Amino acid sequence: MRERNQLVTLVALDEVTKSVLLADDSRLEILRGVTLEVSAGDHVSIVGRSGSGKSTLLNILGMLDAPTTGTVAFEGRPVHKMRSGRLDRVRGDNVGFVFQQFNLLAGRTALDNVMMPLGHAKGRLFWKRRAIATDMLERVGLGHRIDQIADRLSGGEQQRVAIARALVRQPVLILADEPTGALDIDTGASIMALLDEVATETDAALVTITHDLHVAARARRHYRLDAGHLAPTDLSRAFEASTLALGTDA
Numbered sequence: 001m002r003e004r005n006q007l008v009t010l011v012a013l014d015e016v017t018k019s020v021l022l023a024d025d026s027r028l029e030i031l032r033g034v035t036l037e038v039s040a041g042d043h044v045s046i047v048g049r050s051g052s053g054k055s056t057l058l059n060i061l062g063m064l065d066a067p068t069t070g071t072v073a074f075e076g077r078p079v080h081k082m083r084s085g086r087l088d089r090v091r092g093d094n095v096g097f098v099f100q101q102f103n104l105l106a107g108r109t110a111l112d113n114v115m116m117p118l119g120h121a122k123g124r125l126f127w128k129r130r131a132i133a134t135d136m137l138e139r140v141g142l143g144h145r146i147d148q149i150a151d152r153l154s155g156g157e158q159q160r161v162a163i164a165r166a167l168v169r170q171p172v173l174i175l176a177d178e179p180t181g182a183l184d185i186d187t188g189a190s191i192m193a194l195l196d197e198v199a200t201e202t203d204a205a206l207v208t209i210t211h212d213l214h215v216a217a218r219a220r221r222h223y224r225l226d227a228g229h230l231a232p233t234d235l236s237r238a239f240e241a242s243t244l245a246l247g248t249d250a
C-alpha cells in the first residue's frame with residue numbers, strides 16, 4: 001500500500017490555458033490561466049455556467065487532455081515530460097473519472113463495465129476483479145442489475161455504474177463531472193455520501209463539478225469557473241442568491 005499523507009500534492013496546475021482553433025480560424029479561449037493544487041484528502045467543488053470550461057478543466061486535471069500553455073504536474077512530475085505509455089499507466093493507476101456523458105461500453109453488462117479498469121490491475125485487484133466489481137455495484141445500489149446491458153439501464157442507473165467504475169481501483173484522485181446530474185434528490189444524496197465516504201476511507205482527493213449548490217457545499221474548498229477564470233467562491237452567498245436555498249436545511 002502506498003503511503004498517503006495530507007500534505008502530498010497530487011496534481012498541480014500552474015497558469016494553465018486552453019484554447020482551440022475553430023473552423024473559421026478564430027481561437028476560442030476556454031481556460032485563461034488556471035492555477036490549482038489538489039492534495040490527498042482534499043474535497044474540492046467547482047461550479048460555473050454551462051460552457052465556462054469545467055469539463056475541459058477536469059480533463060486536464062485527469063491528464064486526459066493537455067493544456068495549450070502552462071504546466072500540469074502529477075505527484076511533482078511534469079505530465080508533459082511523460083511518454084504516452086507511462087502517462088496512460090499513471091492515469092489508470094491513480095485517476096477515477098465519472099464522465100458527464102458516462103462513457104460506458106455499449107452492449108456490455110454493468111459488471112463488465114465496472115470490471116474493465118481492473119483488467120490492467122495487478123495481483124488481488126486483477127484476480128478478484130469480479131468480486132470487487134460486484135461489491136462496488138452493490139454499494140451504488142445496483143447489486144440486482146449487474147448482468148443488465150449498460151445501455152438498457154436508466155440514465156440514473158448508468159450514472160451509478162459510471163461511479164462504481166470510477167471507484168473500483170481505489171484511485172487517489174476522483175474526478176466527478178456532474179455525478180448527480182441524472183439522479184433524483186435522494187439517490188443523488190446517497191451517491192454523494194458514497195463518493196465522500198470512499199474518498200475519505202482511502203484518503204483520495206475528490207474534485208466534483210456540479211450545478212447543484214448542495215452538492216458543491218459538501219466539499220471543503222469551493223471554486224467557481226467564470227469564462228475560463230478559476231477563483232475561490234463563497235457558497236453561502238450563492239445560496240442566498242439562489243431560490244434553491246428556500247425551504248432546505250443544507
Ligand SMILES: Nc1ncnc2c1ncn2[C@@H]1O[C@H](COP(=O)(O)OP(=O)(O)OP(=O)(O)O)[C@@H](O)[C@H]1O
Binds near residue numbers: 051
Ligand atoms: N475541442 C473543442 N473544440 C471546440 N470547442 C470546444 C472544444 N472543447 C470545448 N469547447 C468549447 O469550450 C467551451 C467549454 O466547454 P466545456 O465542455 O469545458 O464546458 P462546461 O463548463 O463543462 O459546460 P457544461 O456545464 O455545459 O458541461 C464550450 O463552449 C465548448 O463548446
Ligand SMILES: [Mg+2]
Binds near residue numbers: 054055056100177
Ligand atoms: Mg461539462
